[in-house]
Amino acid sequence: MSRTRQRKTVPFAHGFKLPDQSAIEKALGTFDDATLESVFNENFYKTFDSLPFPKKPWDWLAQYIERGQTYAEHLQLSRTLNTPASSNRKSIYLTIIGEIDYSIFDINSLVEYTQRFFQMPVKLIHPFMDFQLDDNTYQWTCKKLTKSADEKSQTFNLRTRYNEKPKHCQVHVTSILNLLTKVVPEDAKCLVALTMLDLYSDDTDLFIAGLARGNSRVAVFSLYRYDPYLSFNESDWFSCKMKTASKSEEEMTKRRKLLLLRACRLLTHEICHLFGIAHCIFYSCLINGSGHLDEDFSQPLLECPVDLRKLHTLIQFDIQDRYEQLLEFFKIHKFQNELESVQTKLNVINQSMNSNTSTAKRKHDHYTATSDSRLRSSKRLAKC
Numbered sequence: 001m002s003r004t005r006q007r008k009t010v011p012f013a014h015g016f017k018l019p020d021q022s023a024i025e026k027a028l029g030t031f032d033d034a035t036l037e038s039v040f041n042e043n044f045y046k047t048f049d050s051l052p053f054p055k056k057p058w059d060w061l062a063q064y065i066e067r068g069q070t071y072a073e074h075l076q077l078s079r080t081l082n083t084p085a086s087s088n089r090k091s092i093y094l095t096i097i098g099e100i101d102y103s104i105f106d107i108n109s110l111v112e113y114t115q116r117f118f119q120m121p122v123k124l125i126h127p128f129m130d131f132q133l134d135d136n137t138y139q140w141t142c143k144k145l146t147k148s149a150d151e152k153s154q155t156f157n158l159r160t161r162y163n164e165k166p167k168h169c170q171v172h173v174t175s176i177l178n179l180l181t182k183v184v185p186e187d188a189k190c191l192v193a194l195t196m197l198d199l200y201s202d203d204t205d206l207f208i209a210g211l212a213r214g215n216s217r218v219a220v221f222s223l224y225r226y227d228p229y230l231s232f233n234e235s236d237w238f239s240c241k242m243k244t245a246s247k248s249e250e251e252m253t254k255r256r257k258l259l260l261l262r263a264c265r266l267l268t269h270e271i272c273h274l275f276g277i278a279h280c281i282f283y284s285c286l287i288n289g290s291g292h293l294d295e296d297f298s299q300p301l302l303e304c305p306v307d308l309r310k311l312h313t314l315i316q317f318d319i320q321d322r323y324e325q326l327l328e329f330f331k332i333h334k335f336q337n338e339l340e341s342v343q344t345k346l347n348v349i350n351q352s353m354n355s356n357t358s359t360a361k362r363k364h365d366h367y368t369a370t371s372d373s374r375l376r377s378s379k380r381l382a383k384c
């Protein structure tokens, strides 16, 4: 067998079956809302790509069997999660842990994107301060922001592992989650921390991109390994090399754009999980699982129709309006592939809306004509 053929035949994890058309239809569910049905039609579905086959043995679906989550299953789950307290939670909160180099990480655009994506307020808060690596213990510490100058601020230790040779350290993900649970705002749907610190969970981990604690509404994600200037090998957690920052404005713009795109994908994927949406197996989708960074970077920025329907029911937004807002963002940031993809979807939605309007108009004309002739008939009858 040739090498090329071997490469093409990476199997799905044992027991996983690619969903057929009827499984996808079942996942989408039936529609009893005419406006929604006019968007969710065959032409709209054609604008989404199929679920790709695994290309590498460490791709997500080559390693794990996912059963998928239908629209109805998510609806059921969100009903059980709906409590009197949760009805007042209408905002997403973001915070930064540690230092961020704002010349490469465009946090304001990320907040803007998250707001457009979820169609709800996204607030950036800073409940902690003074993040420092202690020179003696090599442990990260921070303080909680006090409400007044008289209040004594408490110092928190973040569990850290440190390697002296490259002077690289990682922070234990649980210690950040514990910190976040102390400051979740009452009206928060979730509080997500972003950091440029490298994270780990188990001692055997190379690194961990992040972790969510759904029942406490908190999550933390590291963008450290998402920086295109970072290179690392897969043998030692501390073996990371950051390319010297380029002085070229063009290079800086490229790096900033790529980091923003990756951060947009990571953050929205993870918040979808916090909203009860499980990994998707129905289309190529933002919420597909990813087994490694290259697979993550190859996935789309937007969700498939099954997950769009889940988000729509949960948040109750206008689908066309949301796509238009996302299109504007993609234009501003020159996300060309995403721009084309959303433009195609909008064209299809507009076509469907127009054909529905003309059908409705035809029906209306027909109805008016019928009424008129009835009126004429009755006049004639009256005359008789």
Ligand SMILES: [Zn+2]
Pocket (backbone or CB within 6 Å): 269, 273, 279, 287, 288, 289, 290
């Ligand atoms: Zn995921």
Ligand SMILES: [Zn+2]
Pocket (backbone or CB within 6 Å): 280, 281, 282, 283, 284, 285, 286, 287, 288, 303, 304, 305, 306, 307
């Ligand atoms: Zn999906």
